[in-house]
Amino acid sequence: xxxxxxxxxxxxxxxxxxxxxxxxxxxxxxxxxxxxxxxxxxxxxxxxxxxxxxxxxxxxxxxxxxxxxxxxxxxxxxxxxxxxxxxxxxxxxxxxxxxxxxxxxxxxxxxxxxxxxxxxxxxxxxxxxxxxxxxxxxxxxxxxxxxxxxxxxxxxxxxxxxxxxxxxxxxxxxxxxxxxxxxxxxxxxxxxxxxxxxxxxxxxxxxxxxxxxxxxxxxxxxxxxxxxxxxxxxxxxxxxxxxxxxxxxxxxxxxxxxxxxxxxxxxxxxxxxxxxxxxxxxxxxxxxxxxxxxxxxxxxxxxxx
Numbered sequence: 001x002x003x004x005x006x007x008x009x010x011x012x013x014x015x016x017x018x019x020x021x022x023x024x025x026x027x028x029x030x031x032x033x034x035x036x037x038x039x040x041x042x043x044x045x046x047x048x049x050x051x052x053x054x055x056x057x058x059x060x061x062x063x064x065x066x067x068x069x070x071x072x073x074x075x076x077x078x079x080x081x082x083x084x085x086x087x088x089x090x091x092x093x094x095x096x097x098x099x100x101x102x103x104x105x106x107x108x109x110x111x112x113x114x115x116x117x118x119x120x121x122x123x124x125x126x127x128x129x130x131x132x133x134x135x136x137x138x139x140x141x142x143x144x145x146x147x148x149x150x151x152x153x154x155x156x157x158x159x160x161x162x163x164x165x166x167x168x169x170x171x172x173x174x175x176x177x178x179x180x181x182x183x184x185x186x187x188x189x190x191x192x193x194x195x196x197x198x199x200x201x202x203x204x205x206x207x208x209x210x211x212x213x214x215x216x217x218x219x220x221x222x223x224x225x226x227x228x229x230x231x232x233x234x235x236x237x238x239x240x241x242x243x244x245x246x247x248x249x250x251x252x253x254x255x256x257x258x259x260x261x262x263x264x265x266x267x268x269x270x271x272x273x274x275x276x277x278x279x280x281x282x283x284x285x286x287x288x289x290x291x292x293x294x295x296x297x298x299x300x301x302x303x304x305x
Contacts, residue, residue, distance in 0.1 A: 235258050
């Protein structure tokens with residue numbers, strides 16, 4: 001005798017479906033929390049960074065002036081902006097070609113055993129604390145420049161060039177790692193087609209692979225410059241920390257992050273000097289956003305191609 005059919009309530013959600021929905025809800029909640037935290041940080045920095053204009057009556061032209069004399073109520077941050085940009089650009093010019101060459105070596109030239117040694121070695125550089133780079137720069141690089149190149153203008157050793165060299169060493173593994181990943185995304189058919197036409201390996205790298213990965217390589221350099229913009233301690237130890245507009249690679253100077261680190265212990269919350277430091281942080285945040293937008297545009301261009 002057949003058993004009677006079992007009635008099923010179609011309006012009652014299944015337990016398994018509810019369980020499967022929990023990970024989605026958790027990830028949405030995590031994403032929402034991150035967005036809220038970022039929004040709060042941006043609002044907090046933006047509000048504090050504009051207080052120097054509302055509380056002290058400082059104009060934008062005064063804040064962007066060339067003179068930094070906080071004890072006299074003069075808060076021109078132009079030397080720090082130019083110093084930050086100058087150190088970043090020189091560091092990228094030094095580290096960029098070396099890092100891209102290292103990425104090409106690992107992706108196209110090196111045998112597997114060499115890549116298995118080079119990549120972990122490169123990752124070790126990323127894990128070294130910035131204070132170690134700064135200490136090595138202050139004890140090795142700065143005396144070397146002062147003793148051997150004092151006639152060229154390195155009279156004190158601490159200079160724009162010294163800061164750029166330390167930053168170049170710090171951002172080199174970052175640029176190389178991203179550039180290596182960009183080269184690996186190139187379809188193997190491009191390599192095969194180029195070699196089938198009779199070109200050499202180096203001709204293929206120069207005329208096919210590097211142009212194809214141009215957007216990714218530029219993104220790697222930009223992200224490396226973003227890291228250079230945020231470094232404070234290592235640069236502070238070798239750059240000289242003089243709040244003047246940089247005039248040569250051999251002259252001491254300072255950056256936004258270095259000056260914030262130096263002055264943050266000498267100010268009281270709410271006073272104009274402290275508010276000017278928040279404005280410097282806001283300017284640094286705007287610079288970072290600009291680099292992020294550039295990197296994303298280059299990334300979209302790479303995907304579209």
